Amino acid sequence: MGFSLMRNQKFMPTIKHLLIISIAINAGLLLKLLHHEHEWAGLPGPDINGKNAVRPVKDVLHKAKPATDQYINLNHGDPTMYEVYWMQMGDKTTLVLSGWQSISYFSDTKNHCWFLEPGIANAVTRLHNLVGNAQTRNYHIVVGTGSTQLFQAALYALSPSNAPESMSIVSAAPFYSSYPLIIDCLKSGLYKWKGDASKFNKDDPYIELVTSPNNPDGSIRQAVVNGSGGILVHDLAYYWPQYTPISFQANHDIMLFTVSKCTGHAGIRIGWALVKDKEVAKRMTKFIEISSIGVSKDSQLRAAKILDVIADTYEHTEKFDKATPFFHYVYNEMAKRWRQLRSAVSKGQTFSLPDFPVEKCNFSGQRFGTQPAFAWLKCEKSIDDCEGFLKKHKILTRSGTHFGSSENYVRISLISHKEEYDEFIRRLSLLSSMSSPHE
Amino acid sequence: MGFSLMRNQKFMPTIKHLLIISIAINAGLLLKLLHHEHEWAGLPGPDINGKNAVRPVKDVLHKAKPATDQYINLNHGDPTMYEVYWMQMGDKTTLVLSGWQSISYFSDTKNHCWFLEPGIANAVTRLHNLVGNAQTRNYHIVVGTGSTQLFQAALYALSPSNAPESMSIVSAAPFYSSYPLIIDCLKSGLYKWKGDASKFNKDDPYIELVTSPNNPDGSIRQAVVNGSGGILVHDLAYYWPQYTPISFQANHDIMLFTVSKCTGHAGIRIGWALVKDKEVAKRMTKFIEISSIGVSKDSQLRAAKILDVIADTYEHTEKFDKATPFFHYVYNEMAKRWRQLRSAVSKGQTFSLPDFPVEKCNFSGQRFGTQPAFAWLKCEKSIDDCEGFLKKHKILTRSGTHFGSSENYVRISLISHKEEYDEFIRRLSLLSSMSSPHE
Numbered sequence: 054m055g056f057s058l059m060r061n062q063k064f065m066p067t068i069k070h071l072l073i074i075s076i077a078i079n080a081g082l083l084l085k086l087l088h089h090e091h092e093w094a095g096l097p098g099p100d101i102n103g104k105n106a107v108r109p110v111k112d113v114l115h116k117a118k119p120a121t122d123q124y125i126n127l128n129h130g131d132p133t134m135y136e137v138y139w140m141q142m143g144d145k146t147t148l149v150l151s152g153w154q155s156i157s158y159f160s161d162t163k164n165h166c167w168f169l170e171p172g173i174a175n176a177v178t179r180l181h182n183l184v185g186n187a188q189t190r191n192y193h194i195v196v197g198t199g200s201t202q203l204f205q206a207a208l209y210a211l212s213p214s215n216a217p218e219s220m221s222i223v224s225a226a227p228f229y230s231s232y233p234l235i236i237d238c239l240k241s242g243l244y245k246w247k248g249d250a251s252k253f254n255k256d257d258p259y260i261e262l263v264t265s266p267n268n269p270d271g272s273i274r275q276a277v278v279n280g281s282g283g284i285l286v287h288d289l290a291y292y293w294p295q296y297t298p299i300s301f302q303a304n305h306d307i308m309l310f311t312v313s314k315c316t317g318h319a320g321i322r323i324g325w326a327l328v329k330d331k332e333v334a335k336r337m338t339k340f341i342e343i344s345s346i347g348v349s350k351d352s353q354l355r356a357a358k359i360l361d362v363i364a365d366t367y368e369h370t371e372k373f374d375k376a377t378p379f380f381h382y383v384y385n386e387m388a389k390r391w392r393q394l395r396s397a398v399s400k401g402q403t404f405s406l407p408d409f410p411v412e413k414c415n416f417s418g419q420r421f422g423t424q425p426a427f428a429w430l431k432c433e434k435s436i437d438d439c440e441g442f443l444k445k446h447k448i449l450t451r452s453g454t455h456f457g458s459s460e461n462y463v464r465i466s467l468i469s470h471k472e473e474y475d476e477f478i479r480r481l482s483l484l485s486s487m488s489s490p491h492e
Numbered sequence: 493m494g495f496s497l498m499r500n501q502k503f504m505p506t507i508k509h510l511l512i513i514s515i516a517i518n519a520g521l522l523l524k525l526l527h528h529e530h531e532w533a534g535l536p537g538p539d540i541n542g543k544n545a546v547r548p549v550k551d552v553l554h555k556a557k558p559a560t561d562q563y564i565n566l567n568h569g570d571p572t573m574y575e576v577y578w579m580q581m582g583d584k585t586t587l588v589l590s591g592w593q594s595i596s597y598f599s600d601t602k603n604h605c606w607f608l609e610p611g612i613a614n615a616v617t618r619l620h621n622l623v624g625n626a627q628t629r630n631y632h633i634v635v636g637t638g639s640t641q642l643f644q645a646a647l648y649a650l651s652p653s654n655a656p657e658s659m660s661i662v663s664a665a666p667f668y669s670s671y672p673l674i675i676d677c678l679k680s681g682l683y684k685w686k687g688d689a690s691k692f693n694k695d696d697p698y699i700e701l702v703t704s705p706n707n708p709d710g711s712i713r714q715a716v717v718n719g720s721g722g723i724l725v726h727d728l729a730y731y732w733p734q735y736t737p738i739s740f741q742a743n744h745d746i747m748l749f750t751v752s753k754c755t756g757h758a759g760i761r762i763g764w765a766l767v768k769d770k771e772v773a774k775r776m777t778k779f780i781e782i783s784s785i786g787v788s789k790d791s792q793l794r795a796a797k798i799l800d801v802i803a804d805t806y807e808h809t810e811k812f813d814k815a816t817p818f819f820h821y822v823y824n825e826m827a828k829r830w831r832q833l834r835s836a837v838s839k840g841q842t843f844s845l846p847d848f849p850v851e852k853c854n855f856s857g858q859r860f861g862t863q864p865a866f867a868w869l870k871c872e873k874s875i876d877d878c879e880g881f882l883k884k885h886k887i888l889t890r891s892g893t894h895f896g897s898s899e900n901y902v903r904i905s906l907i908s909h910k911e912e913y914d915e916f917i918r919r920l921s922l923l924s925s926m927s928s929p930h931e
Contacts, residue, residue, distance in 0.1 A: 131597050139592035150794060152585025152801070153578035155759035157570050158752075198637050198761075198784040205783065209678065231782070238782050239648065240681030313597075320594035320789035322637075343670070343677050344644065345637040349788040350759035355589060362591070 135317020168347030193334035200324030210336035226457035255280030269464035271425030295383035298414035574756020607786030632773035639763030649775035665896030694719030708903035710864030734822035737853035
């Protein structure tokens, strides 16, 4: 018994020691883990550890509501509305890039588009197949520094280098305000901006830019020139189910898309073109090779990750707890914003908005009218300069004159932060219900 | 005693239980940590946990030596040589990007270059101040999709938009082979490639491109045209201490740099311009706004991190164990490669290489001659088509004809993977020592 007690007495401290050591190890591991979590987060921000349940916006964004005497800038289509969704997705879209990545210029020497990362080619194909907005089979993918670079690549690829006259580029008014700026920027001898497609003399060879849904007015578009020498470039940046019903699978010769307006990551500067003709795709690739020796690999890898997560929110819902799948979430947000906008405008006769036909969306099964990323607002009554009128009331917009239209119209971005949007709606409601808008 | 024993008996299992629980927690935390480490690594690769000691190349790269009948492509200046260094730096340059980053187009609305990430502006300034290769005080920084985009931005900014004739662009031969391609790509009415600066009629206004050290031949350059209407653009992509002695702090009006040739990250597509005149910087910014609505934020953040780590290898050596600081490491590698190259060429009279004057480097304190990223190799004897001759022996290079020079010359990249480089040296030695090169 004495012996046994001795053994016990000797044994007890040993267990205690082990316990102390074990607890010390625990503490060490916990510290290391916390350190990891801290690094993992990358930049200051809210908890990113998989809490996907919807939380109040202010909790995650800490975005201050603009003061009533502050300007609200809705001139650019800066898609900051999307931040909330991606914050709620936590670390699902976190990307870790090691120091030895992105060394070589080349991504895939077997592809005619040698700077295309295979991951983004896969993700783009997967997402189009999921949404059904564009065919990908038998198409060549060309990646670009945003669709802006791809648009220039298409013009370069489609304009003969030895033609006696430069190629005419047209688009039906109201057209995207950047088209004339980009096209005439360098006074190219290959092509020239010829303005409104509906006024174009169709005897010359031309390229018609078809933007659908259209920027700025949200209309669903088809080519308007019926010339025999016409080549079409389709800018489908907004042909996604948060903005418009997906009523058909597009299969045009050249289709341009951009991450900016699909996922909201404008700062990534990644776009892609789906191109039927191999030689055209090769010439587009050549343009991007000459103008920037390819496209950021880092951004391609990030874009691939984000597009894949969007597809995962539909195809691997088990990974996402109760999070709303991407397009449904953004669709709901756009629908709410359009309800608020139409309600504000309907308070008086100061403003009007276009109407959009209701169609069935093959992706969601829902019936709805286009709910564009921009409002194409018309000032009624005696207001001529709509941009100037709104600017006086500290709302910055872009005048219709930039889009080949009249100063009665303005384009207003609807995809900014919620706090900005709410304050915009508050101000618009006040202006809308004023008896005399010149007050 | 019985009571005491009972207490002990009861107590002992409790400690044991605590121990078991504690060990279980240990195991859980360890598992979680291992999982983290796994995610942290990002992509398959070697151990990245801070093992900075130099390890054999094959251990980290797993790069196969080219078979003797395989082509070696040294046509492009693909800087894959740098991979080894960045692998050895482990996770020091790892960057974690969260899903909600890079949403907005804007990086710094207070800066005229609104898409410039403040982090890269700081890192660029810090590195130039450390190396002493360029003044940054009173300069405006413009970031671009590689220096290629900045070069075009400079041409746009410096060519009047309403001049009766287009601006002449010249550069002394041998000049960078991409200059004519980029300049005449869109047949711009603003500017036109006029070839070799040394043959230029100096009565017209012109822009002279001064590349120093020069691509392809490594020479240290100054402007050659002495016209009154001349504007200079300095391409200083290779003015770093691994390639050439830093003999003065450059303070030209417009200086272009690129991450590709400084750190080796060509796939990042980031360059920067240091610009004296604010209006020129603003017009360059405008060009990048029109041509790509800014520059990838992801790549800017990565470039900033990498440039900062380079500065850290000098200013915070305690963080880096025994790792060689960046420029010293790459300098040694370039010196070794040039020794191997000159030794191979000296085996016979088949080839010759330019000589470079020895100067003191203000950065390292060492005296050495330029050791360029490219060899400007001349085929002697009866070999006329040097590119064709080397191609027959499965070495792909770029003919002097692309650089405004003769076919007796080729440009050969010296900054590829070690395995490729070694095989190139082996083949070149054999050719060099052949009695008749036409065998």
